[in-house]
Amino acid sequence: MGIVGLGNVGGGTLTILAENSEEIARKLGFRLQVAAVCSRTAKEKQLPAGIAPALITTDWREVVAHPEVDVVAELVGGTGVAKEVVEGAIAAGKSVVTANKELIALEGVNIWRQAQAKGVTLAMEASVCGGIPIHAVLREGIAGDRIETVFGILNGTSNYILTEIEQNGTAFDAVLAEAQRLGYAEADPTADIGGFDARSKLALLASLAFGVRLTPAEIYTEGIQRVSPTDFAYARQLGCTIKLLCAARRVEGGLFVSVRPALLPVSTIMASVHGAYNAVWCRGAFGADTFYYGRGAGPTPTGVAVVSDLMRVAREIRPEPAHRVPPFAHTELPDASPLPIGDQKRPWYLRFRITDRPGIIRDLSSILAGHGISIDAVLQLPDQDKHNLPFVITLENSLESSVRSAVEKMAALEFMVEPPLAMPIERGV
Amino acid sequence: MGIVGLGNVGGGTLTILAENSEEIARKLGFRLQVAAVCSRTAKEKQLPAGIAPALITTDWREVVAHPEVDVVAELVGGTGVAKEVVEGAIAAGKSVVTANKELIALEGVNIWRQAQAKGVTLAMEASVCGGIPIHAVLREGIAGDRIETVFGILNGTSNYILTEIEQNGTAFDAVLAEAQRLGYAEADPTADIGGFDARSKLALLASLAFGVRLTPAEIYTEGIQRVSPTDFAYARQLGCTIKLLCAARRVEGGLFVSVRPALLPVSTIMASVHGAYNAVWCRGAFGADTFYYGRGAGPTPTGVAVVSDLMRVAREIRPEPAHRVPPFAHTELPDASPLPIGDQKRPWYLRFRITDRPGIIRDLSSILAGHGISIDAVLQLPDQDKHNLPFVITLENSLESSVRSAVEKMAALEFMVEPPLAMPIERGV
Numbered sequence: 001m002g003i004v005g006l007g008n009v010g011g012g013t014l015t016i017l018a019e020n021s022e023e024i025a026r027k028l029g030f031r032l033q034v035a036a037v038c039s040r041t042a043k044e045k046q047l048p049a050g051i052a053p054a055l056i057t058t059d060w061r062e063v064v065a066h067p068e069v070d071v072v073a074e075l076v077g078g079t080g081v082a083k084e085v086v087e088g089a090i091a092a093g094k095s096v097v098t099a100n101k102e103l104i105a106l107e108g109v110n111i112w113r114q115a116q117a118k119g120v121t122l123a124m125e126a127s128v129c130g131g132i133p134i135h136a137v138l139r140e141g142i143a144g145d146r147i148e149t150v151f152g153i154l155n156g157t158s159n160y161i162l163t164e165i166e167q168n169g170t171a172f173d174a175v176l177a178e179a180q181r182l183g184y185a186e187a188d189p190t191a192d193i194g195g196f197d198a199r200s201k202l203a204l205l206a207s208l209a210f211g212v213r214l215t216p217a218e219i220y221t222e223g224i225q226r227v228s229p230t231d232f233a234y235a236r237q238l239g240c241t242i243k244l245l246c247a248a249r250r251v252e253g254g255l256f257v258s259v260r261p262a263l264l265p266v267s268t269i270m271a272s273v274h275g276a277y278n279a280v281w282c283r284g285a286f287g288a289d290t291f292y293y294g295r296g297a298g299p300t301p302t303g304v305a306v307v308s309d310l311m312r313v314a315r316e317i318r319p320e321p322a323h324r325v326p327p328f329a330h331t332e333l334p335d336a337s338p339l340p341i342g343d344q345k346r347p348w349y350l351r352f353r354i355t356d357r358p359g360i361i362r363d364l365s366s367i368l369a370g371h372g373i374s375i376d377a378v379l380q381l382p383d384q385d386k387h388n389l390p391f392v393i394t395l396e397n398s399l400e401s402s403v404r405s406a407v408e409k410m411a412a413l414e415f416m417v418e419p420p421l422a423m424p425i426e427r428g429v
Numbered sequence: 430m431g432i433v434g435l436g437n438v439g440g441g442t443l444t445i446l447a448e449n450s451e452e453i454a455r456k457l458g459f460r461l462q463v464a465a466v467c468s469r470t471a472k473e474k475q476l477p478a479g480i481a482p483a484l485i486t487t488d489w490r491e492v493v494a495h496p497e498v499d500v501v502a503e504l505v506g507g508t509g510v511a512k513e514v515v516e517g518a519i520a521a522g523k524s525v526v527t528a529n530k531e532l533i534a535l536e537g538v539n540i541w542r543q544a545q546a547k548g549v550t551l552a553m554e555a556s557v558c559g560g561i562p563i564h565a566v567l568r569e570g571i572a573g574d575r576i577e578t579v580f581g582i583l584n585g586t587s588n589y590i591l592t593e594i595e596q597n598g599t600a601f602d603a604v605l606a607e608a609q610r611l612g613y614a615e616a617d618p619t620a621d622i623g624g625f626d627a628r629s630k631l632a633l634l635a636s637l638a639f640g641v642r643l644t645p646a647e648i649y650t651e652g653i654q655r656v657s658p659t660d661f662a663y664a665r666q667l668g669c670t671i672k673l674l675c676a677a678r679r680v681e682g683g684l685f686v687s688v689r690p691a692l693l694p695v696s697t698i699m700a701s702v703h704g705a706y707n708a709v710w711c712r713g714a715f716g717a718d719t720f721y722y723g724r725g726a727g728p729t730p731t732g733v734a735v736v737s738d739l740m741r742v743a744r745e746i747r748p749e750p751a752h753r754v755p756p757f758a759h760t761e762l763p764d765a766s767p768l769p770i771g772d773q774k775r776p777w778y779l780r781f782r783i784t785d786r787p788g789i790i791r792d793l794s795s796i797l798a799g800h801g802i803s804i805d806a807v808l809q810l811p812d813q814d815k816h817n818l819p820f821v822i823t824l825e826n827s828l829e830s831s832v833r834s835a836v837e838k839m840a841a842l843e844f845m846v847e848p849p850l851a852m853p854i855e856r857g858v
Contacts, residue, residue: 016573016715023575026640109762112755122756125570131716133570139758140569141554141562144445144736146452151855211455211759220770226850230810231780234821237808238778238854245855257767263778263854269722272698277718286445287560287733289706290723293698294716304716307573326541327551329568330640333538338686341649349667349692351660379666381659392663421655425667425692426580426674 001032001310002053002063002094004085005075006039006046009099009126012299013075013306018048020307028311029331030318035068064089071313073097073306079106090114090122095317097309099126099302105200109213121316123309128204129154129278130302131295138208138282145284147209152246154201156276156296157185157192158224162242162261163274169229184276194223195244195259202246202259205280210250214257222260235263241271342401346424347376350393350407353417356386364393364410371406373398388417394425430461430739431482431492431523433514434504435468435475438528438555441728442504442735447477449736457740458760459747464497493518500742502735503527508535519543519551524746526738528555528731534629538642550745552738557633558583558707559731560724567637567711574713576638581675583630585705585725586614586621587653591671591690592703598658613705623652624673624688631675631688634709639679643686651689664692670700771830775853776805779822779836782846785815793822793839800835802827817846823854 003010017024017034025031036055037047047053055066060081064072072089074096076082082100089096096115098104104111104127115122125135129152138147153159157179164175176193179185191197196216203216224244235242240263248257264271269291273279278296283289295301354360365375374396384390395403403422411419432439446453446463454460465484466476476482484495489510493501501518503525505511511529518525525544527533533540533556544551554564558581567576582588586608593604605622608614620626625645632645653673664671669692677686693700698720702708707725712718724730783789794804805823813819824832832851840848 012715020573020575020715024573027572109757112757116755124756132719133566135756136565136570137562139756140737140741141565142733142737143456143740143758144449144453145733146449207762208758210765211452211757211762212765213762214765214767218766220767230819231778231850231852233810234780234808234819235778237810237821238806238823240854242852247855251768254768255765256770256773258770258773261852263852265856267701269698269701272696272701284733286441286449286729288724288727288730290561290721292719292721294719298717300715301717304571304574304713308569308571311572312569326545327553327564327568328538328541328640329572329637333636333640333642336639336641336643336684337647338643338649339680339683341685341687344685344687349660349663351663377667379663381662381666390659390663392666394667421660423660423671423690423692425669426676427694 001034001071001073001314002036002038002066002069003034003073003075004038004060004063005077006037007075007077008299009302009306010039010075012303013073014048014051016300016303016307018050021050024307024311026332027330028314032310032314033068036063036066038063060085061088064092064094069094070317071095071097071310073310075099075306077102079103083107086111087114090118090120093118093120095121095123095313097123097306097313099130099306101127101200101204105204105216108204108207121313123313125309126302126305128201129280129294130297130305132278132280132292133305133308134205134280134292135208137292142282142284142287142290145287147250147282147284149249149283150205150209150247151270151281152202152205153243153270153273153277153279154205154246154296155192155195155198155244156278157189158195158198158244159273159277160184160275161193162224162227162244165227165229166232166241172225172228193225195221198244198246198259202248202257205246206248206255206257209248209282210255212255220258220260224261227261238263239265239267241266243270243273342399342404344400345397346400347397347427348395348403349423349425350395351390351421352393353388353390354415355417356389357415360415363413367406367409368395371402373402373406430463430500430502430743431465431467431495431498432463432502432504433467433489433492434506435466436504436506437728438731438735439468439504441732442502443477443480444729445732445736447479450479453736453740455761456759457743461739461743462497465492465495467492489514490517493521493523498523499746500524500526500739502739503529504735505529506531508532512536515540516543519547519549522547522549524550524552524742526552526735526742528559528735530556530629530633534633534645537633537636550742552742554738555731555734557630557637558709558723559726559734561707561709561721562734562737563634563709563721564637566721571711571713571716571719574716576679576711576713578678578712579634579638579676580699580710581631581634582672582699582702582708583634583675583725584621584624584627584673585707586618587624587627587673588702589613589705590622591653591656591673594656594658595661595670601654601657622654624650627673627675627688631677631686634675635677635684635686638677638711639684641684649687649689653690656690667692668694668696670695672699672702771828771833773829774826775829776826776856777824777832778852778854779824780819780850781822782817782819783844784846785818786844789844792842796835796838797824800831802831802835
């Protein structure tokens, strides 16, 4: 295969191809080979260890023409050279993988017609919601459904700004200035805060979901510039938060499509999408609600989408059915016994029910100390029955086998009404 | 194609094939034909309108042997007859779609080897998390990544019970009895509340994610029977909720795999999975965090997975590249202009900034009434500046064009410090 463009996404793609090559080969049953690379500034020393293409060039035509290249990844972006690369590759009978939102939103259907005429594949998982495999989901995973509504949070910058306004009560202009200073927002932030980037993505997402051709300019679009801390205060009174919501709904006679700030109940799963994350929520006529969440952009999250597409195309262009995607994702599945669960370290929650008397904490803490376990906190709810008193000890990160052994010892103490209940605490899910 | 088994999932599958046939044909570019159906009690009158197979039988062998059947959907369940159907179909050179969690968790790899040897496809999206296309995601969508951790809420019944204990403070036994009365829990609930159903699903999910073969019996498993309202009260003090968490983590030297109740911070997206919904959270080495959510079961959500698999296999067994999955999911994309956004009805949030004086609400409400718009509530935060006073009016479901026209009229009132900010309120995302 050949890679054209070594910016953020191209760099992330090569990183994954280099560092994840064993896993990729184990999934495919064969190795992916980068035969040619093109970049305006390509130098071999810039490539990660393990990537040594036969050809490094500044002319994309050489990549497309290379006899060992059967798939071209267009990672240039924009609608100029990128379009020439994509159309040139298809004309040469090569399949194309692209991460190019602008080009696909504007010209996707035309490009696909060219690919279809040449019998090659056009793969574009990375072109919408880089880190969320929404394309695989809509194209195959829930293809049997009929989508009625798609909601999305599709622009990480504006979602980051709204999250900051909400969490710190800072005014829009100050948050934007800080985001620009940190590099989260562009010097000219119009595309992000005005909703225009989200609009391109929604046009593409609605095309995928509803099977229609929508141009971004036709979509009703409003930005987040006027949303203030005051609005979050009122929204909170209404049990809501505020998000830049991309919405497309099928109704009798057509589609309603819009990008604009909207109030969402805090109890919805969409309301818990914070910061630079993106999310897509679908309601299908048959499959009910599904929801997808991940990084909207970033070199390696988008690189995962590019590499996954390269793997799919690499399998498709091999004629043998043995190279079809194995249902277990990997071509080999060695037997594996899980590790002993006792070897795992976690913070723990221990809940006791006791008959109260002096010295309880002393007895319990001395057992824990004897097992090398540190107490994090002791909690007791008010107004409990002294003869069946529930209270909780939380533990710092501790070896599970030690916790279990301590719990067993504590269960035998004469003041226990029932054996302690021990549960791990999982942070950062 | 042929369908074996007309229980819940078989029924849901036929419903979708009948009621969604136009959309399916538009996506595929050809029609799916049900040539044969087998059920212990099959009668033609039970089939939905539009499904008229040439053969209706009580003998699955006739379905497998039918010359117009090239894909067999095994929707029987269990590991008895179902195994004969799947192996019989593969032996006859037919591809197989299955929704059978038990069979795949126990025998999946062996069955896949048989399919591979015969050059046919084994598709099993419906076998794990019926309503979530997690199989397409792991097999293709994020295939380029290396999964480090998978967390799941994989059993709807136990999640429903925990949600009820948390929200109503009812004790476990009472919630279980009520769930049984409502048909949400089985008469013998051991598989659900003891974690054994979740364990089978986790074995399969971990096989998909990590490319290893795990047997359910090797997985450390604890049920939710001892989780009480008291535990939720303490968890809340710790900023957490409690979920039956399925976890598989790759560490140096192997995998930690467990099913058991655990505390999760309420700020995590996993904590907002309530009731009968399922969810899977993945952390990849390159793609960071992704999250997938949907119905765990149910005739039509699981039916969507079966039909999507049937569509995938139907495309695969056609040799022409034109039948490859079109990147836009549909083979035809008519141009579509969105409907005028003003025709949409929503509840609305209007935020004003005014110079306070008597008669403000009268003036605003008379404009709204003049546009046929009903006020839902008027909100005002305490201690605001009288000369730049923010307050909010929420509107009942209203036509957007009327709202916009009213807002334009209100913007011209002399007491307005700035034009009103109008945002729709989206319920039930």
